[in-house]
Amino acid sequence: MRFKSIFSLAVLGIMFWSSVAMAQLEARERGRGVYAELFGNGLLYSFNYDQRFEKRLDGLGYKVGLSFLSVEGTGAATFPFGLNYLLGKNGKYFELGLGGTYVVGFDNTNTFASSDDRNFGDGIAGNMIIGYRSEPVDGGFLFRATLTPFFGSGTFWPLYAGVSFGYAF
Template sequence: MKQLLLCFILSLFIFNLESKAQEQDREQGKAFYVELLGNGISYSMNYDQRFQKRLDGLGFRAGASFLSIGGSSVGTVPIGLNYLLGKNGQYFEMGLGSTFLFGGASTDFAVGDGEALSTYLVGTMNFGYRSEPTDGGFLFRANLTPVFGGFGFYPFYGGVSFGYAF
C-alpha cells in the first residue's frame, strides 16, 4: 500500500511540473486518478482524456490494479468510454465500459457459482459527479457504478476517485 501511495504522489508531482512547464491554458481534459471500488472492483489507477480539445464531451478511461491476499491474486484492467456534461469544472459523468479480471496460478477468488477465476470480463456503467478545475488541479469523482456479467446485475455498486487534472 505504501508503494501505491508513493507512486500516486510522485505521479501528481510530475503532472504538476508538466502543467506548469506548458504555461498555457488547459485546452483538453486529461486526468490521472485513483479510484476506490468502482470500475476497478477494489481499486484502480486510471488515465482519462477527452477526444476533442475541450474539457467536457466524449472521452475514454483506462486503468489497472493488482491485489494479492494470502497467496491469491487478482488483477483488473478497466476500460471505457465516458461523457462529461456540464461547465465550470462541475460535471455529470456517464459512461459504459468493461473490466477485465485475471488471476495468478494460485488464485482461488471465486466468481458466480464458485468457479475459480482465471480470466473474466465484467460489464460496467458509470453515473455520477465529477469536480475538475478548468485550469487543472485536484480532481474528485463520486459515481454509481452498476456491474453486470454472467453472475448477474448489481445496480448499487459505486466508487470514489481522487486525482489530478492537467
C-alpha cells in the first residue's frame, strides 16, 4: 500500500509541474489553477484543479480534486468537487462555493469489514466554500484561506476550514 501512495503522489507531482511548465508557454487566457489544500474539502489534504468558465478571472468556475490516505491497510480516498464564484478584482477575491466530497473508505486488514466486503464508509458529504483567494492577474502564486462547512446524512461540521497553496495560470 505504501508503494501505491508514493506512486500516486509522484504522478500528481508530475501532472502539477507539467501544467506549470505549459502555463508558462502560453498566454493566460482563462483563470486556471492547481493547488494543494490542507484540510478543507478534501478532509485532511487534497490536490485540486480549478478553472473559470469564462475568459476572465472572476465569476463562475469549478474545482475537482483528490486525496488518498492509508495507514496499516486502512484508509480512504476523497474526491472533492464543486462550483465556485469569485468576486473581486486585481487578484484579490472573495470566494463562495457549493459542492461535495465523495469519500471511499477501505479496510484491507478486514478488521472492520464484514464477510468479504473490504470497502466501508462510501458516500458523499455536501460542503461549502466561504473565503479569500489571492491569485495574480498574470498568473503565479495562488493562496486560499477558506471556511468549508460540511453537511448531509446527519453530518454538520460548521467550523471546518482549509488553506491552499498553488500556482495560477
